[in-house]
Amino acid sequence: MNIENISSVLQAQREFFFTHKTKDLEFRLEQLKTLRKAILKYEDRLYEAFWKDLRKSKFEVYETEIGLVLEETGRHIRNLHHWAKPRKVGTNQLLHFWSKSRIYQEPYGLVLIMAPWNYPFQLLINPLIGALSAGNCVALKPSELTPTIAGVMEEMIVEFFNPRYISFFNGEVELSKALLEEKWDQIFFTGSPAVGRIVMESAARNLSPVVLELGGKSPCIVDSDANLKVAANRIAWGKFLNAGQTCIAPDYLFVHTSVKNEFLRLMSNKITQYFGTNPRESKDLTRIVSEIKTQRLAGFLGQGRIIAGGEVDILDRFVSPTILDNVKPGDPIMQEEIFGPILPVMEFSNISEVFTFINSHSKPLALYYFSEDSSRQAEVLGKTSSGGACINDVITHVANPNMPFGGVGNSGMGKYHGRYSFETFSHQRSVISKSTRMDVPVRYPPYRGKLRILKMLLK
Numbered sequence: 392m393n394i395e396n397i398s399s400v401l402q403a404q405r406e407f408f409f410t411h412k413t414k415d416l417e418f419r420l421e422q423l424k425t426l427r428k429a430i431l432k433y434e435d436r437l438y439e440a441f442w443k444d445l446r447k448s449k450f451e452v453y454e455t456e457i458g459l460v461l462e463e464t465g466r467h468i469r470n471l472h473h474w475a476k477p478r479k480v481g482t483n484q485l486l487h488f489w490s491k492s493r494i495y496q497e498p499y500g501l502v503l504i505m506a507p508w509n510y511p512f513q514l515l516i517n518p519l520i521g522a523l524s525a526g527n528c529v530a531l532k533p534s535e536l537t538p539t540i541a542g543v544m545e546e547m548i549v550e551f552f553n554p555r556y557i558s559f560f561n562g563e564v565e566l567s568k569a570l571l572e573e574k575w576d577q578i579f580f581t582g583s584p585a586v587g588r589i590v591m592e593s594a595a596r597n598l599s600p601v602v603l604e605l606g607g608k609s610p611c612i613v614d615s616d617a618n619l620k621v622a623a624n625r626i627a628w629g630k631f632l633n634a635g636q637t638c639i640a641p642d643y644l645f646v647h648t649s650v651k652n653e654f655l656r657l658m659s660n661k662i663t664q665y666f667g668t669n670p671r672e673s674k675d676l677t678r679i680v681s682e683i684k685t686q687r688l689a690g691f692l693g694q695g696r697i698i699a700g701g702e703v704d705i706l707d708r709f710v711s712p713t714i715l716d717n718v719k720p721g722d723p724i725m726q727e728e729i730f731g732p733i734l735p736v737m738e739f740s741n742i743s744e745v746f747t748f749i750n751s752h753s754k755p756l757a758l759y760y761f762s763e764d765s766s767r768q769a770e771v772l773g774k775t776s777s778g779g780a781c782i783n784d785v786i787t788h789v790a791n792p793n794m795p796f797g798g799v800g801n802s803g804m805g806k807y808h809g810r811y812s813f814e815t816f817s818h819q820r821s822v823i824s825k826s827t828r829m830d831v832p833v834r835y836p837p838y839r840g841k842l843r844i845l846k847m848l849l850k
């Protein structure tokens with residue numbers, strides 16, 4: 392699909408939606424099962440595409456892309472009947488005599504899903520699962536920066552699905568812009584806060600509901616009483632996973648002065664343990680998505696003091712896992728989301744300094760705190776705000792579909808995963824059903840003498 396045929400494709404999708412076929416639960420289940428089959432068929436092609444675009448290992452592709460999506464598909468297939476049931480709620484029978492109240496989950500209609508390049512498969516297909524399970528028709532727009540992966544996903548969708556049900560728009564930013572000119576019943580966008588604003592502006596023209604899954608600088612705090620070994624294992628994993636190109640990667644580190652040297656020594660050792668003495672040769676270190684973005688990351692290396700890594704090869708799109716000590720809050724690396732394998736470090740002696748810093752910036756997508764003390768943990772959660780958080784870990788909150796995933800403030804709005812996806816892609820329609828056997832006349836004019844009764848009912 393391209394810019395020229397957007398209108399005709401969307402027109403056909405709207406017509407298909409109004410056949411009401413997608414509202415049938417058995418139809419939805421069948422489509423989710425088809426999606427599962429399609430993913431399994433294309434699994435090997437996806438591994439190859441991921442290697443080509445991002446040089447990403449099979450293990451990480453399964454862990455952070457295919458496995459997550461298969462798990463989500465299974466969860467929706469198992470629970471759809473239960474989630475889709477109209478929910479009975481109580482009714483004040485004095486006010487609403489002889490009536491029943493139910494909340495129906497209704498599909499929005501035609502939904503646009505736009506994805507970024509850093510987890511190009513799961514960030515397109517995971518929301519798709521929610522949208523289908525809720526009964527919508529969907530238009531998919533993958534990122535243009537991972538073209539091989541986008542091409543494989545396009546083939547997969549085209550082979551298995553009717554374009555009147557799921558359309559696939561594979562192309563440059565101009566195509567994204569043209570799609571945003573259209574009227575959507577809902578837009579689900581994952582990407583940068585800057586483009587998020589553009590999406591929201593275009594949605595405002597039609598008052599289309601939007602979900603914005605954005606990014607930002609997620610802080611990671613290691614306190615004086617933290618289990619330093621475990622913290623180093625986990626932070627080095629989460630920061631360098633996908634070469635740091637993760638929306639919920641620990642962006643920067645605040646470490647307590649009393650444990651800083653020891654902790655940074657452990658972190659440096661972890662880098663060697665995970666990626667060897669020459670990380671460029673490691674098969675487990677993903678590459679940066681483009682030369683331009685590698686160049687941008689190289690520009691950060693003049694700040695602070697490099698205590699691990701620091702090597703860059705622009706043509707190979709390689710940046711070694713790097714720790715930058717002595718970074719100052721005013722340094723350029725602290726002004727924007729890093730989105731690469733560089734960890735700037737700042738120290739603190741009193742946790743209130745950390746609160747002041749975090750709360751004077753935009754609300755992050757995630758926050759990570761390492762400490763063994765439950766009252767300190769509660770204080771950190773109580774005095775900060777973020778989309779999600781982990782205590783004594785990083786990133787893993789995203790992988791529990793029993794919890795909603797999403798941002799707050801500058802890091803986004805709306806939520807998804809598991810049941811939350813189903814609900815996000817559904818309009819909750821409140822319906823009251825009344826019997827006609829009795830018609831209590833209090834509400835009807837003339838009102839003379841009735842206010843006293845109303846006051847008894849409504850207080």
Ligand code: NAD
Nearest residue numbers: 506507508533534564567568582583586604605606607638
């Ligand atoms: P991006 O905002 O540049 O691009 C995302 C999508 O927007 C792409 O499909 C692209 O085609 C489209 N787009 C780009 N420029 C546009 C424009 N001017 N008008 C209309 N559409 C446009 O984001 P990215 O660089 O692909 O991804 C990185 C960002 O995404 C980071 O900020 C990261 O934190 C965030 N992110 C968030 C999550 C999350 O779940 N919250 C997940 C992954 C990435």
